[in-house]
Amino acid sequence: MDDMRSVVEALVFASDTPVSVDRLKDVLGEVDRKAILEILQDIELEYRQRRGGLCLMELAGGYQFMTKTEFSPWIRKLRGIRPVPLSPAAMETLSVVAYRQPVTRQEIEKIRGVDVSGSLKGLLEKKLVRIVGRKNVPGKPIMYGTTKRFLEVFDLKDLSELPTLREITEMEE
Amino acid sequence: MDDMRSVVEALVFASDTPVSVDRLKDVLGEVDRKAILEILQDIELEYRQRRGGLCLMELAGGYQFMTKTEFSPWIRKLRGIRPVPLSPAAMETLSVVAYRQPVTRQEIEKIRGVDVSGSLKGLLEKKLVRIVGRKNVPGKPIMYGTTKRFLEVFDLKDLSELPTLREITEMEE
């Protein structure tokens, strides 16, 4: 069992995307899902308690080793990157896609009140947004949705973890 | 000091190449080389003693976390079922087939300006492209088109759902 724990640790470490329990089961074979989940939780606890630079995080339907947030300034210095991955305009477009998906460009523009083609293209390039089909209305506009990478980047287990959108109360009330 | 150890661990983990002591000193600033070396040796010892899946290795003039060699068969198995992207060349050939089908190899080569027999063969093997007939011109060249698997991979109901070039160029404006 101790050995299985090391194998799981090595497997999660060796992947550059979150590894799901199912995928680990495919690789490990005879071990059952519950045992794998216990191992993962055990590793998570160990890394949390030992106060090192790493932690095991659960996100986007899987597990992944990450650096702890408090060390981000150091790593940015090492990698030479600035902390602005997404502009406010891109964040707004991404939010509309996330909550209204599948959604067309025209629908996003109606909500944001501006042309969103630029920010939409940036999000497609960053693989945060993808084309999910066409809407069955005249002109058959393309519909967009979020990707698994979106979950990964924003530390979400799934879409249901998104913060709730404030209800719009009607004017008459 | 304990904190510095976590910073070093996070830095080594987040780097895609072995990190040298000098590089760490650049990032950390006031700490001296000897202290950094001690920290690295300390981390190395800890990972060796705890019998997990990882180890800190000294290689190519720097330090890097790696999975222990005895777990490599497992990792190869994980990688084998890992989704892989298509190469840019394959992607371009596939795009020409998708948008110009039915199309002959000669026509694809005229458009792409390079020999495409390699990428075409790869696409046939991956079952993204199939032979759809022969063109009624001298030499009767084989014509290629996309497959049902192509639709599945790109999550399309049918070919009419392919975005048009017009829709994509609109995004740039």
Added chain:
Amino acid sequence: MSYEVKLDIFEGPLDLLLYLIRKNELDIYNIPMALVTEQYLEHLEMMKALNLDLAGEYLVLAATLIHIKSRMLLPVEEGTGEAEEEQDPRAELVRQLLEYQAFKEVALSLDKRRMLDRDVFKRVLPVEEIPDEPEEAMMEVSLFELIEAFKQVVERMDKEDLLEIDTERISLSDRINEILEDLSREQSLSFSDLLKASRTRKSVVYTLLAILELMKMRVVRAYQSDPFGPIRIFPAVEEATDG
């Protein structure tokens, strides 16, 4: 006038309007149109004076504000029932503002989350660890990448080749495919509906060319019940007839 705010920080006309409402501590459900319209227009003037790129959407909202303001100045007609009182000319604008505001809040809260490559970092696979493509590998590709690849191919072609396979011809074959797709579902299509679905002049031309091309290829037939009646497009052959 003292403007301590930078003018290019607004994400659009709705954002500017929300800013004005907040700055004046106004009730979003009861916006004083005269005040807000005046300040909104002042901001536009400033933006113009500073030579900022003033997107057309700002002007559209300006026109909307002026329109709402003028409607509110109209005297309430005699005998208006309660049903009509509900028709506050501001209702649609308020709904739009609230919806936008909700998304703006959500965008801010997303931005506060622990973000990859900003707050946390994962390991970047060293080059030698990135595996070769195994034969039976699953594929992870997106439609966007496919079309970007095609765009690059087209962009690289010389002008001469472009004449042969140009973007227009691509649009034409797109339109042909769309019409065929619609026909297979609808049995027949009216000519005017087909044209109505085309929103730009260019796409009207493509639709016409596509229909002509399909008729030339004897794939579709056009029928007209009387000399000035609607024209309908039908598939030229029955689907079941084979060879």
